[in-house]
Amino acid sequence: MLRLFRLLVLLVVWGGLALGLALIFFTWDLPRPEAALVATRRPSVTLEAADGRLLATSGDLYGERVRLADLPAYVPGALMAVEDRRFRSHFGLDPIGLARAAVTNWRAGRVVQGGSTLTQQLAKNLFLTPERNMRRKVQEALLALWLESRFTKDQLLEIYLNRVYLGAGAYGVDAAARLYFGVPARRVTLWQAAILAGLPKAPSRYNPRAAPDAAIRRGTDVLEAMAAAGLITEGRARQEAEKMTLPPRPSGDAGWFADWVQDDLAESFPGSGDLELRTTLDLKLQAVVEKRLDALLSGPGAAAHASQGAVLVLQASDGAVRAMVGGRDYRQSPFNRATTARRQPGSAFKPFVWLTALEQGLSPASTVSDLPLNLGGWSPGNGRWRARGELSLEDALAHSINTAAVRVLLAAGGAKPVAAVAERLGVHGRFSNDASLALGTAEVTLLDLVTGYAAFANGGLRVTPYGIARAEGSGRVLAVPLTAPQRVISAGHAGEMRRMLNAVVERGTGHAAAVRGQRIGGKTGTTQDFRDAWFVGIAGRWVIGVWLGNDNASPMDEVQGGGLPAKLFKDIVEEMSG
Known part of the structure; x- marks a missing residue:
């Protein structure tokens, strides 16, 4: 008997020691729960289109902190029905749920069901890393027990609903409700609550913006779970499932615009607070541009070996960017060919040569020779x-005659004055310091080229392109750093340039851009071996720039600026006006 007693004592001592060592092993790096309850996150940036519709978000998006009493009962009800029906009765761990999951997984031969409670999920989300191993599961259980001892069930639900990650950078039901449905959490409908409740299982896979069909299927499962739990009838579940419709996604490839407006946020809005930015982007116009460019590149563009394109729509009066497409597919290539790619503009640069000549005293009626020219062995074709011998400057621009362009550049004082004029109008490029500049051998971006044309459209004012119209941070309106339009050429010269650009479309190389009932101006551009094709046009208050080509600068099949780019411009203007 004494020997048995000693054995029991030894077992208790060594068992206690082993238990102590196990607790040390599982808890030595356990985070301090009180500190971890304090939310830490990246500042969020919310971009809205010009009409207020959500465009994009980045960072960690949090909405208002919600109280359980302020929410419709079906919001927490939907969550408990699909994630943890015994939440109100268990102590943080659910032995029945664990046993059921184990049996189900054993029968299936793989993990098809989990046994974690909402409290365990909360512990994992608040305190632990996504790492999955036995040690983390034990820590999760310990923290769940601590949470249950520290908070009431209603408090735990509130913490969960305010902190759970629900996809697309949104944390908490209020942020997610505003992001996906445009309403605060207290105003969500039953079917919307079902979709939100279905997100914690796989926020990316069931994201209503990225995968609307999957989100609706998951929401339907939640409604069925609510019916099975007795929270709603089966008839109500079917009715709500039939109501499930998700708003159309924002413009598919507006990512180029979103990237562009966020490039200088740190300088424009210093600090680390959340930002809500109303942008200049017109979603309807953006959709038109995307659709038209894709159709062209998929059809005639593909036949002519043109694999890429870019389109930019600028409001001539002040420089607001209304639409921007930087390529064929943002998901495949986020490189922005509208703002970053520098290509030779070809004859689309000639208007700056002509403007320089006007400022030197010539006029649209002045004459210039179109006969062959030889400059030190270089002869432009x-x-x-x-x-014809002699023709007016207006006709020479309308027909884009290269020898005449070189003579106009020389009459205007050479390459340096022309480059200075282009810079003055907002065209920042690498300018050659020889007569070839007249033929567009500079390297410019589509954005800069369109900006330069804005002065011809608005009466002589240089504009600075911008994409942010209004900003709020920390609940207050912030000053948006905008540059006011500045006069850089006389109204008279701007009017003369506009009339000559109209002639390009009415009787010159840009006739394919003509739109019935509208006075259209613009200029075509084609580079050597058909590597780049441009059309920059003016239609009413818009300046619209189009570029077609290939990323590797390989030649297209005789694609000229007066062909596909001019036709794309026309298609866009006609649909905008329709």
């Missing part, structure tokens, strides 16, 4: 143009 005129393609299929048959020389």
Whole structure:
């Protein structure tokens, strides 16, 4: 008997020691729960289109802190029905749920069901890393027990509903409700609550913006779970499932615009607070541009070996960017060919040569020779143009005659004055310091080229392109750093340039851009071996720039600026006006 007693004592001592060592092993790096309850996150940036519709978000998006009493009962009800029906009765761990999950998984031969309670999920989300191993599961259980001892069931639900990650950078039901449905959490409908309740299982897979069909299927499962739990009838579940419709996604490829407006946020809005930015983007116009460019590249563009394109729509009066497409597919290539790619503009640069000549005293009626020209062994060609001898500056621009362009540049004082004029209008590029500049051998971006044309459209004012119209941070309106339009050329010269650009479309190389009932101006551009094709046009208050080409600068099949780019411009203007 004494020997048995000693054995029991030894077992208790060594068992206690082993238990102590196990607790040390599982808890030595356990986070301090009180400190972890304090939310830490990245500042969020919310971008809205010009009409207030959500465009994009980044960072960690939090809404208002919600109280359980302020929410419809079906919001927490839907969550408990699909995630933890015995939440109100268990102590943080659910032995029945664990046993059921174990049997189900054993029968299936794989893990198809989990046994974690809402409290365990909360512990994992608040305190632990996503790492999955036995040690983390034990820590999760310990923290769940601590949470249950520290908070009431209603408090735990509130913490969960305010802190759970629900996809697309949204934390908490209020942020998610505003993001996905445009309403605060207290105003969500039953079917909307079902979709939100279905997100914790896989926020990315069931994201209503990225995967609306999957989100609706998951929401339907939640409604069925609510019916099975007796929270709603089966008939009500079917009715709500039939109501499930998700708003259309924001413009598919507006990512280029979103990236562009966020490039200088740190300088424009210093600090680390949340930002809500109303942008200049017109979603309807953006959708038109995307659709038209994709159709062109999929059809005639593909046949002509043009694999990429970019389109930019600028409001001429002040520089607001209304639409921006930087390529064929943002998901495949986020590189922005509208703002970053520098390409030779070809004859689309000639208007700056002509403007320089006007400022030197010439006029649209002044004459220039189109005969062959030789400058130190360099002889620019005129393609299929048959020389006439003398013609007006207006006609020379309308027909984009290269020898005349070189002579106009020389009459205007050479390459340096022309480059200075282009810079003055907002075209920042790498300018050659020889007569070839007249033919567009500079390297510019589509954004800069369109900006330069804005002065021809608005009466002589240089504009600075911008994408943010209004900003709020920490609940107050912030000053948006905008540059006011500045006069850089006389109204008279701007009017003369506008009339000559109209002639390009009415009787010159840009005739394919003509739109019935509208006075259209613009200029075509084609580079050597058909590597780049441009059209920059003016339609009413808009300046619209189009570029087509290939990323590797390989030649297209005789694609000229007066062809596909001009036709794309026309298609866009006609649909905008329709």
